[in-house]
Amino acid sequence: MTRQPPPDEAAWLASYDPGRFPPFAVTVDMVLLTVRHGTFSVLLVERDTHPFRGDLALPGGFVLPDEDLDAAAVRRLERETGVRRDAAHVEQLGAFGAPDRDPRMRVVSVAYLVFAPDLEAPSPGEGTRSVSWFAVDEVDGVSLAFDHGQVLAAGVERARAKLEYTPLAAAFVGPEFTVGELRRVYEAVWGHPLDPRNFHRKVTGTPDFLVPVGHPAPVGPGGGRPAALFRRGPATALRPAMLRPS
């Protein structure tokens, strides 16, 4: 990956400018995931500037000189999608910094992973770029701008793994939800049907995962017995985990 002979930091610093440092640009990129209409989906923008003009990319942008990384991520989230920080789960995914990932300059991108409930149409943000939802499975083969394909793949795999051992699936639904809604999140993210009865036993049997809210949910289209409503409980982990079917 290195475009030069074996590097030497001390030599570089001496020849460049003693007391200074190699300059980098730092950006945040958001892997914003949701489940809409039963489909595991990611928010992508279409680039309208060089490089990768016309390609799909993850939403993101520069970190400001006095801005915390997390704050930069949340700012982008609220501004470009209208998602409130406390309505979603935000965690850092990792740093991506191959020397040639951006042809303009040396950029290190700190990727963030966001689980959000199904949103209305995302607002196109301030730029002129269009922004919309794509089914994760359909984006699988498409080549994204920069190394965003890798970043997205890492985010999707992390999301699938996190549902196994955390109660974070609740971040994909509203504040009050039924066991069935929660199960459909798992099925969409994992791409595999689950047994409703065993799922019900697992989530209701895990202490502090679900807190009953008292009143039942309204009946959906097509009828069926009204489901009990729950809120997220204080649990932070599922032990033992709910393993996805091989």
Added chain:
Amino acid sequence: MTRQPPPDEAAWLASYDPGRFPPFAVTVDMVLLTVRHGTFSVLLVERDTHPFRGDLALPGGFVLPDEDLDAAAVRRLERETGVRRDAAHVEQLGAFGAPDRDPRMRVVSVAYLVFAPDLEAPSPGEGTRSVSWFAVDEVDGVSLAFDHGQVLAAGVERARAKLEYTPLAAAFVGPEFTVGELRRVYEAVWGHPLDPRNFHRKVTGTPDFLVPVGHPAPVGPGGGRPAALFRRGPATALRPAMLRPS
């Protein structure tokens, strides 16, 4: 965390220098963990320059302009500790970039987590800073330079969690090892004794975790039945996980 009123990226870029970008320094910091003499330990250096002169810190340094992040981490690992990349497990831990984490300039640090077998005395590297092993438990209360206390805590927690659902404990021992050696790694990292018989059943019963090497290990001090030797198998995950005792 922001030292200024609500920031605006477009305004900043316009007022600063259109076409340029906010300059950052990027460093790598290593959380190098091992088990020596039955104690879960981390490699720390003593700083001999401003800032935090005299404090303990994680080893690390600048990423070069054309250097990949992973390459920078491996370069530091090999140069400052003599650990060969293929003898250890290296993974990215995450990015740490609070605006005031370094008083000299804006720095984003990409932390790496390394699991290494017990090493001889680490070579002090090229600087004049002393470098040595510290028991993780003893460093717990000590205040480290920069935000390295947070970074170390994140690395330690990740290490403890990874032993639960991966076979990475084998990265802490040599290429050939006994079940007992592996168990003592778990006990040191988790700080909790494990039942030798149940542990033996779990690790030998997990497909592709251990590959028998044929001949037995030499008898250790104090006698005892010679143990069978194993190598790491091709397994990448433990399903179901081996949960640490509450």
Added chain:
DNA sequence: AAGGTTGCTGTCGTCCTGACGAGAAGGAGC
């Protein structure tokens, strides 16, 4: 009233785990 849909409770066998017992195979001391 009949049939369809969804939610909830329960049962049964299998696998996994924690808590042991007991024998195998070595060394140290007498």
Added chain:
DNA sequence: GCTCCTTCTCGTCAGGACGACAGCAACCTT
């Protein structure tokens, strides 16, 4: 050689968790 000690390895047993169902409850539509 014999006894004690150590560590390793194989077994046993009870309880918990999980996959694969059956069956009933509570709503809808026709």
